[in-house]
Amino acid sequence: MSKKMSRRKFIKKTIGSLLTLFATGAGGYYYAREIEPRLLDINRYTIKHSLIPKSFNNFKIVQFSDTHLGFQYTIKQLDKLVDRINRLQPDMVFFTGDLMDEPNKYPNSDQIIPSLSKINAPFGKFAIYGNHDHGGYGTDIYKNIMDKSGFILLQNAAQEIKLLDDSRIHLIGLDDAMLGKPDLANATVNLPPDTYKILLAHEPDIAELAIDKGIHLQLSGHSHGGQVKIPFIGALITPPYSELYYEGFYELGHAQTPLTLYVNRGLGTTRLPFRFLSKPELTLFTLKQAN
Structure with a gap:
């Protein structure tokens, strides 16, 4: 005999089913396709660690990720994003991969350079490969x-x-894990043990x-925050290598020497042109020396 479902569990399941139905209905379809992908959360966090030098206090880092230009994200949106980044006055800017959805098929690649060139960061702009950056030749x-x-x-490197x-x-x-050849040992060889390190x-x-x-500190993207999330069910889309960690902060390893992981929800969409309860994200980190 099957175990009797509790009233609380039944209510949760019912509400989840109703919300799922709404999300697939006309109103939810329009919101997930036309509205949420064009929204933007600017999330601000302070990162504290004893190895961060005091002179790096208030050093600002902006991370953006996963634009997937050509699928749903446009050059016009990229131009607006660059303006938002510059208004944050970052010291450094990181792009964590997947610039174009299909690089060899994207017709406006010549328009990307003038846009990204406008990003101001006195201590440098840095990028890594995502799987879509290697894909499509x-x-x-x-x-x-x-x-x-x-x-x-x-x-x-x-x-x-x-x-x-x-x-x-x-x-x-690091190089991309899906289509590249990541080599953490080679990337960290000869680095001193007593400096703060961001991966x-x-x-x-x-x-x-x-x-x-x-x-x-590790900064990643790739997951799009699940891209579509249903209450009481969770993320519907978790690509390979984002099945354990797909959104926000995680503290991993030993409590005395933890690795802090932050997973950015990215800006564009891929595979499905929808976002639901997973708004596009731009992230500002401010470094502080911990006592």
């Missing part, structure tokens, strides 16, 4: 665009960020490999 197309836009493309007082942190960028990795589940490797 896009590896060289993407590299050419980012180079000409003033971004430093990190592919299994590290970059020292140094201030005038010689205080420093380190930035590490850019397109797929968030790469954090499983970064735990206990001296990484303090």
Whole structure:
């Protein structure tokens, strides 16, 4: 005999089913296709750690991710995004992959460079490969665009960020996990153990490999925050390598030396032109030295 369903569980299941029905109805369809993908959350967080030098206090980093230009996201939206980024006055800017949905089929790639070139970041603009940047024979197309836009493309490489007082942190960028060849060991070789380290990795589940490797903060995208989420059910779309971690903050590893992972919901859509309860996101991180 099947176990009797509790009233609480039944109500939750019923409400979830009704909301699912609404989301697939005419109103939900219009909202998920035409409204939410054009919204933008600007999320602001303070990152504290004892290894962040005092001179890096109030150092501002903007992360944006997963524009997927050509599927639903447009150049006009990118231009508006660049303006929003500059209004935040970041010290550094990170792009964590998937610029175009299909690089070899995107007809307006010449318009991307003038837009991205307008991003102002006195301590540098950095990017990594996502799976869509390699896909569609896009590896060289993407590299050419980012180079000409003033971004430093990190592919299994590290970059020292140094201030005038010689205080420093380190930035590490990995190749894409799905279509590239990520090599964390090679990217971190010879890095000093006593500096604060930020890892850019397109797929968030790469954090499983970064735990206990001296990484303090990992910034990822790829998941689109699940892209479509149903109350009491959760995310409907979790691509490979974003099945463990798909949105927001996670603290991983040992409590004394944790890896902080942040998964950005991205800006565009892919596969399905919908977003539901997973608004596009631009993220501002402010660094602080912890006592």
